[in-house]
Amino acid sequence: MMPGDDYRIVSDTVENGVRHITAEPSALVCSKLINFDLIDGKIYNLKYMRGCHGNLQAVGALLEGATVEFALERLSGINCNGRGTSCTDQLTRVLRAVLAKTPAE
DSSP states (O other), X not given: OOTTOOOEEEEEEEETTEEEEEEEOOTTSSXXXXXXXXXXXEEEEEEEESSSXXXXXXXXXXXXXXXXXXXXXXXXTOOSTTSSOOHHHHHHHHHHHHHTSOOBO
């Protein structure tokens, strides 16, 4: 297991074509919860609980309507202060995990 792989997907559901994901990121990062929706391969309503509030709001605003591929390309591997991961890297790890499985309906 790589540092930062201790994230947990709390909820992964689909309602009216919207896949809603809630995840607890790694204990190595400051944020405590990540919520977002996936619609046709695009990210919407990205919100982090705790962490660097202004920066994480900015990430949500920048990724609104962006493709998952864009987020993976830009945010994978970002390292916060030598922790081996970051709040944004945690998002990419969660994205990869949820895309690899079928959501509960």
